[in-house]
């Protein structure tokens with residue numbers, strides 16, 4: 001959209017930008033009280049294993065319901081939380097929630113189930129992520145080998161020693177590392193070589209048009225071949241239909257995530273609808 005031009009031919013303000021700035025400040029203001037007012041909730045989206053034909057875990061995704069802003073997408077508030085540092089207390093809350101939930105599901109999912117947790121770069125940078133995780137594992141009894149930490153290239157761009165060190169510490173605790181939104185950044189390949197990833201998650205922008213974009217088909221096929229060669233598992237994100245599922249299955253993808261397999265739902269719904277009933281019964285006996 002063409003903006004109104006100022007005297008010098010440039011205009012720094014447009015009504016939308018102003019809205020954006022106001023929106024951001026309001027988001028920040030509301031975000032400050034959100035933990036205290038219990039406005040967050042974790043949703044869980046099933047991850048489906050193509051080989052075993054069953055759900056093998058979930059990705060934990062935060063939801064924020066604010067009385068004045070309504071439901072705010074994490075795409076909108078996570079960056080604000082990052083910039084303000086609020087991601088530190090919020091991130092810690094997320095880890096605790098996920099670990100407590102993981103312990104409750106311990107008996108109803110397979111032994112090797114995984115819960116995937118998104119961690120923001122800022123959570124890594126203050127050197128607190130490892131001690132925070134250790135404390136929460138201790139408090140909750142959660143088994144670190146059931147945790148998969150998803151990180152995006154944003155973390156690796158700075159590429160300092162401390163990042164590499166933290167990642168290998170996480171690995172040595174038994175946590176798996178996955179590269180989220182694979183293929184959307186500039187240097188995914190070189191990061192795969194440098195850091196000890198276990199899993200790549202093919203971004204949903206490559207999955208979306210699989211049915212009619214031969215280029216995307218080639219890309220996904222190549223990414224899968226490469227990942228196999230490197231001994232990595234591949235999860236495809238954003239699977240919304242049978243075509244995508246069939247294509248990814250025959251291309252050798254390990255696991256799928258997307259609305260076709262199941263939307264993100266509350267822990268209660270996940271337990272009722274996603275976890276296989278027989279195993280759910282077993283869990284109730286415990």
Ligand code: C2E
Nearest residue numbers: 061062074075078094118119120238239240257258259264
């Ligand atoms: P992400 O980690 O790549 O998460 C996947 C996103 O794709 C989620 O959006 C999920 O709801 C959405 N999705 C899943 N299947 C489909 C599908 O079939 N079609 C479409 N169109 N979308 C699908 P969501 O929950 O809005 O989260 C957006 C992003 O916000 C996440 O992207 C992640 O980067 C961030 N985020 C979410 N929860 C957390 C969290 O707890 N901590 C941190 N640090 N970031 C989070």
Ligand code: MG
Nearest residue numbers: 059118150180
């Ligand atoms: Mg993710």
Ligand code: MG
Nearest residue numbers: 180181201237
């Ligand atoms: Mg992703």
Ligand code: MG
Nearest residue numbers: 152180181203
């Ligand atoms: Mg994403």
